[in-house]
Amino acid sequence: MDRAAVRRLFDAKGRPANDPLIVHVPSFDHVSPLVVALPDGTERLASRFWPGPLTLVLQRAPSVPHEVTAGLETVAVRVPAHPVAHALLSAASLPIAAPSANLFSRPSPTLATHVLEDLDGRIDMLLDGGPTLVGVESTVLDLTVDPPVVLRPGAISVEMLRTVVPTVQHRVTTAVANDHESMPSPGLLTKHYAPRAPLTIYRGESAAVGRALTKGVRSAIECGQRVGVLVNTEDVPLLSSLSSDIEGVHDQSLVLVALASGRDAEATAARLYAALRELDGAHVDVILARDIANDHGLWRAVRDRIHRAAARVIVAGDETG
Numbered sequence: 001m002d003r004a005a006v007r008r009l010f011d012a013k014g015r016p017a018n019d020p021l022i023v024h025v026p027s028f029d030h031v032s033p034l035v036v037a038l039p040d041g042t043e044r045l046a047s048r049f050w051p052g053p054l055t056l057v058l059q060r061a062p063s064v065p066h067e068v069t070a071g072l073e074t075v076a077v078r079v080p081a082h083p084v085a086h087a088l089l090s091a092a093s094l095p096i097a098a099p100s101a102n103l104f105s106r107p108s109p110t111l112a113t114h115v116l117e118d119l120d121g122r123i124d125m126l127l128d129g130g131p132t133l134v135g136v137e138s139t140v141l142d143l144t145v146d147p148p149v150v151l152r153p154g155a156i157s158v159e160m161l162r163t164v165v166p167t168v169q170h171r172v173t174t175a176v177a178n179d180h181e182s183m184p185s186p187g188l189l190t191k192h193y194a195p196r197a198p199l200t201i202y203r204g205e206s207a208a209v210g211r212a213l214t215k216g217v218r219s220a221i222e223c224g225q226r227v228g229v230l231v232n233t234e235d236v237p238l239l240s241s242l243s244s245d246i247e248g249v250h251d252q253s254l255v256l257v258a259l260a261s262g263r264d265a266e267a268t269a270a271r272l273y274a275a276l277r278e279l280d281g282a283h284v285d286v287i288l289a290r291d292i293a294n295d296h297g298l299w300r301a302v303r304d305r306i307h308r309a310a311a312r313v314i315v316a317g318d319e320t321g
Helices: 003-013 042-049 083-092 112-119 206-222 233-240 265-281 298-309
Strands: 022-024 054-059 074-078 139-142 149-152 199-203 227-231 254-258 286-290 312-315
Touching (some): 042 054, 206 227, 206 286, 227 265
Parallel strands (some): 022 074, 199 286, 199 312
């Protein structure tokens, strides 16, 4: 509720004022003072998914500063599950507007060391609650429209939400029309969560993607670039011998960072941002990765994040992005 304090959040992160914040409270009972009304289904959703990684967009009460909501008449609220976050909210006895603790557009932090990489000298204190529980940001569900719409996918999938509110829909477009307009939710910028090196995603049938990815790695190394590859554990044998196959190439020209099995959405989500930061730390010139083919459940959220982090997408067998 402190406008000056909220503005300091934007300054510390280098975050544009058109990207709204999520307001965190310790329980559902603390939501009412922040909103005009609770639409049908709000209490049922809260009972099922709070505390947890679900953010609900509701009509803003006049007391909520526009600095928090990017000037919109809606406010995003959440009850987090982590015991340290809950203890902080209970001790503060105030709603807390809080973005992810990173420089704007960088991969979100999943460890305290990631926070210091971006914000050391920009913040006064770091409260370390250990590794994040999910790895990607919360699902954002807009309850101010009918039917309700998922603005940002997360661990609480559309399929899970429909068990409570059957009419929930996906957002038709994944990006806002203009990155300078006020966003209805955090995480909707066309480019976001990005590593420093340009990330190229290879899309298509699995075998064709494998060939195209291998060709892309070989070509980049032969051009003298230090190449990072974000791989599933299943891809490691395919790519690990590439450096030795290319005459005169130093072993350090290829940096493989494994996510997890391509069949394990939870482990992949937990590793994604840390893996991107590892590749940044390896000072690679380019990063190559397979697309996430699965678009259901938690995979939808992982796919959303990696696509926003990417500089371009190549369809296997096509050289244009």
